[in-house]
Amino acid sequence: MKLDLLARDGAVEVLRQLCTGEARFKELNRLVPNIRTLSRRLKELQKEELIQRAGIHYRITERGFGAALKIAELERETDRGGVHPDPEEIAKVRCGWLRISLERLTELFLGEFDETLVSLILYGSAVKASFHPGRSDIDLLYVVEDGAGDPWPREGKVFRGFQSTWEYKACDQYFKTRGFHGYPEVTAISLERNHAKRFQPIYLDMLSHRAVLYDKDGFFQDLMEKLEKELKTIGTIRIEHPDGTYGWLLKPDITPGELIEINLGWADGHQQGEG
Known part of the structure; x- marks a missing residue:
């Protein structure tokens, strides 16, 4: 691919638009008003197999999706404003299009919750080798400050805004062109800071597989480090199964009626786990 092509007027704009779905010439003409320039760009992009023509519509190709993703990643790397996930953490996300969309989602969470947002964690299959776009969901846990109020209205606003972003639409289209339903279903759980210090069963899954956004x-x-120490103290065993799933034996030497205490710093004292 001729790299200078993407630096020419209208090339990136056309690619970005087609990432969200096919378009006709007149629709692309709104992005690139000069008809001669647009015609030239379309021919050049087709020659490089970044897009293809299907009747009166233009569509992006696999190669075009790859080029658009590289451009989006480069733009994020050079963006010095705002707060971005740690590169090592976001790299745990298996799919490139999911990575850039989740970075955008992180920005929206911060924009809506501002100083009341404590943590935003991705866990589950999205950060495992078993991730499959047709079957896997996006599981999120977010922690807010104590007394921050009902998070649901703000959460709803975040996700409505997210679905209108280019990153979401492009990722959605990317999966659809591969025969999948579209963007994976997103499930979010919220906790206040003090409540998050209580042992939560989902924390066990996060010990080995999480991306801190x-x-x-x-x-x-810090909570995860405390949990690891607590589990080591009580002798917790992780049991692997042949099909790749696993379970936990929290306290192998537990006695009948004994309560398992896992202290992560909850203000009201010790927490009880399930035996």
Whole structure:
């Protein structure tokens, strides 16, 4: 591919538009008003197999999706404004299009919750080798400050805004062109800071598989370190199954009626786990 092609007027605009679905010439003409320039760009992009023509419509190709993703990643790398996930953490996300969309989602969470947002964590299959776009969901946990109020209205606003972003639409189209339903279903759980210090069963899954998208003062990472120490103290065993699933034996030497205490710093004292 001729790299200078993407630096020419209208090339990136056309690619970005076609990432969200096929378009006709007159629709692309709104992005590139000069008809001669647009005609030239379309021919050049077709020659490089970044787009293809299907009747009166233009569509992006696999190669075009790859080029658009590289451009989006480069733009994020050179963006010095705002707060971005740690590169090592976001790299845990298996799919490139999911990575850039989740970075955008992180920005929206921060924009809506501002200083009340403590942590935003991605966990589950999205950060596992078993991720499959046709079957896997996006599982999120976010922690807010104590007394921040009902998070649901703000969460709803975040996700409505997210679905209108280019990153979401492009990722959605990317999966659809591969025969999948579209953007994976997103499930979010919220906790207040003090409640997050209580042992939560979902924390066990996060010990080995999580991507920290945002973490004020390392709050959640500290919780995970405390949990690892607590589990080591009580002799917790992780049991692997042949099909790749696993379970936990929290306290192998537990006695009948004994309560398992896992202390992560909850203000009201010790927490009880399930035996």
